[in-house]
Amino acid sequence: MVNKDEFFREVTVRICSSLDVKTALKRAFDYMSLHLPLDTLSINIQDVSLKAIRRIATIVAGSEQLDQVIHLPKEVWQRMQDRQPIPTIIHNDQDEYFTLLAPYIRLKGNSLISVPLTLDAERIGTLVLGAHGEGRYLPCHLKLITRVANPFAIALVNALSYEKLLKYSDRLLDDNHFLSKELIGLTGPVIGAEGGLRHVAEMVRQVAPLNNTVLLLGETGTGKEVIANAIHAASPRKNGPFIKVNCGAIPENLLDSELFGHEKGAFTGAASDYRGRFERADGGTIFLDEIGELPPAAQVRLLRVLQNREIERVGGSRPIPIDIRVIAATHRNLERMVSKQDFREDLWFRLNVFPIIVPPLRQRKEDILPLTRFFIKRKSQELGMDRAPELAPGAIERLVNYSWRGNVRELENLVERELILHQGGKLRFELLPLERREELHQPPRRDGAPVVLRLDEAMARHLSDVLKIAKGKIYGPNGAAELLGVNPSTLRWRLDKLGIPHGRS
Numbered sequence: 474m475v476n477k478d479e480f481f482r483e484v485t486v487r488i489c490s491s492l493d494v495k496t497a498l499k500r501a502f503d504y505m506s507l508h509l510p511l512d513t514l515s516i517n518i519q520d521v522s523l524k525a526i527r528r529i530a531t532i533v534a535g536s537e538q539l540d541q542v543i544h545l546p547k548e549v550w551q552r553m554q555d556r557q558p559i560p561t562i563i564h565n566d567q568d569e570y571f572t573l574l575a576p577y578i579r580l581k582g583n584s585l586i587s588v589p590l591t592l593d594a595e596r597i598g599t600l601v602l603g604a605h606g607e608g609r610y611l612p613c614h615l616k617l618i619t620r621v622a623n624p625f626a627i628a629l630v631n632a633l634s635y636e637k638l639l640k641y642s643d644r645l646l647d648d649n650h651f652l653s654k655e656l657i658g659l660t661g662p663v664i665g666a667e668g669g670l671r672h673v674a675e676m677v678r679q680v681a682p683l684n685n686t687v688l689l690l691g692e693t694g695t696g697k698e699v700i701a702n703a704i705h706a707a708s709p710r711k712n713g714p715f716i717k718v719n720c721g722a723i724p725e726n727l728l729d730s731e732l733f734g735h736e737k738g739a740f741t742g743a744a745s746d747y748r749g750r751f752e753r754a755d756g757g758t759i760f761l762d763e764i765g766e767l768p769p770a771a772q773v774r775l776l777r778v779l780q781n782r783e784i785e786r787v788g789g790s791r792p793i794p795i796d797i798r799v800i801a802a803t804h805r806n807l808e809r810m811v812s813k814q815d816f817r818e819d820l821w822f823r824l825n826v827f828p829i830i831v832p833p834l835r836q837r838k839e840d841i842l843p844l845t846r847f848f849i850k851r852k853s854q855e856l857g858m859d860r861a862p863e864l865a866p867g868a869i870e871r872l873v874n875y876s877w878r879g880n881v882r883e884l885e886n887l888v889e890r891e892l893i894l895h896q897g898g899k900l901r902f903e904l905l906p907l908e909r910r911e912e913l914h915q916p917p918r919r920d921g922a923p924v925v926l927r928l929d930e931a932m933a934r935h936l937s938d939v940l941k942i943a944k945g946k947i948y949g950p951n952g953a954a955e956l957l958g959v960n961p962s963t964l965r966w967r968l969d970k971l972g973i974p975h976g977r978s
């Protein structure tokens with residue numbers, strides 16, 4: 474018989490020889506099998522979620538296969554929970570419990586030793602030795618094995634932590650995957666890319682493959698964020714992160730740590746290291762929305778980041794290089810802010826390398842119909858409607874004539890409201906706020922001050938006036954076409970384009 478101390482030492486050295494529990498178990502198995510009957514060796518846990526015995530690692534001598542998970546009937550599982558385990562040589566007819574368990578643990582024709590593994594009085598699993606043939610284990614074997622239970626317990630704890638880590642890392646990967654899918658969901662199509670936004674779309678195509686800073690300007694709700702997403706999605710960084718910072722929404726005292734991160738202990742409450750948004754955007758794009766709201770101190774720090782392409786965490790002592798593409802956006806007039814010294818001129822120069830102006834909806838009325846259709850489809854799906862309702866005749870004219878101060882966002886909200894309020898049938902859009910619906914049809918000021926009208930607005934007014942004079946008639950003598958000296962079908966086409974309602978005649 475082997476010397477007990479030597480056995481303990483050799484097994485301990487082997488079971489602690491690798492972080493991979495299977496490798497370590499194999500090394501221990503090879504040694505142990507020289508000194509006692511051994512055909513299978515496994516470390517098991519009771520998996521509460523499965524209500525089963527689960528083998529964390531198993532070594533078998535031949536080509537024999539053992540189940541990874543041993544599912545137990547409810548009553549056997551319960552009996553197992555109620556027992557206080559002790560190191561045991563399991564006999565076939567030892568007691569009623571083992572008779573119940575026997576078919577599940579392959580007791581018949583084999584000998585088994587079971588040793589509970591505990592650490593700090595906590596039961597964590599079981600070490601099971603098996604040998605072919607009955608009655609092969611003696612009390613001296615049990616004693617020998619019981620002495621090495623501790624190193625096996627440590628190996629098991631390590632294996633379990635590792636398993637947990639893998640699970641978390643899988644979950645993180647999954648989260649990441651999910652979030653990028655969410656982001657793809659956000660980057661829907663740019664409606665109007667072939668229409669009223671074609672110049673913008675062209676600039677996006679030019680700038681997307683490059684790395685330069687882009688400044689998106691335009692009124693609220695015009696789609697600046699949609700364009701920022703489109704630039705990222707068409708850029709070589711498209712598989713990297715797209716991190717948005719709403720510069721106006723982060724309280725000033727948190728801004729530095731939110732943008733640049735902080736080191737553990739940098740200030741009260743900094744319990745651990747924190748990666749800021751610039752760091753998170755590494756390899757991708759950072760979208761600095763509402764850049765006009767950035768407080769002066771943060772403007773200085775942003776300028777430094779743009780110049781040096783490196784950041785320093787709050788409380789950090791070394792600069793961290795970052796590889797990012799910057800897209801900034803604002804609905805404010807930055808130039809005016811610079812002249813009023815509300816925005817740093819040097820930062821403005823840095824940002825203003827490639828400005829893209831996203832035009833307001835009133836300057837691209839041709840996009841109203843496709844946008845309305847797009848929102849009807851998307852919103853009716855979101856609202857769980859079976860079918861997207863159609864547009865009633867005249868509805869689009871009403872929309873085109875409306876003055877869209879809130880731009881695309883206002884249109885989107887209006888479509889949603891119309892869908893919620895509509896009682897079946899077609900969408901009429903009759904509930905547009907009245908005062909703005911009529912803005913367009915107010916007579917031009919005649920008090921001598923010149924009124925600057927956009928060309929299509931002036932044309933729309935003139936055509937409406939002429940239609941009134943012609944009593945709505947387009948064709949024939951004294952029809953609007955004749956009065957205007959144009960072809961009736963050209964006139965009809967123009968009226969449609971400007972969204973002016975007209976009859977067929």
Ligand SMILES: Nc1ncnc2c1ncn2[C@@H]1O[C@H](COP(=O)(O)OP(=O)(O)OP(=O)(O)O)[C@@H](O)[C@H]1O
Nearest residue numbers: 662663664692693694695696697698699804881882
């Ligand atoms: N061309 C477009 N195609 C499809 N959807 C659009 C388009 N433009 C805007 N939208 C939608 O309109 C809404 C407002 O757009 P977005 O948030 O991009 O505007 P914004 O210019 O960033 O506004 P703000 O200045 O208020 O932040 C969003 O829901 C967006 O999906």
Ligand SMILES: [Mg+2]
Nearest residue numbers: 697698762802
């Ligand atoms: Mg925005």
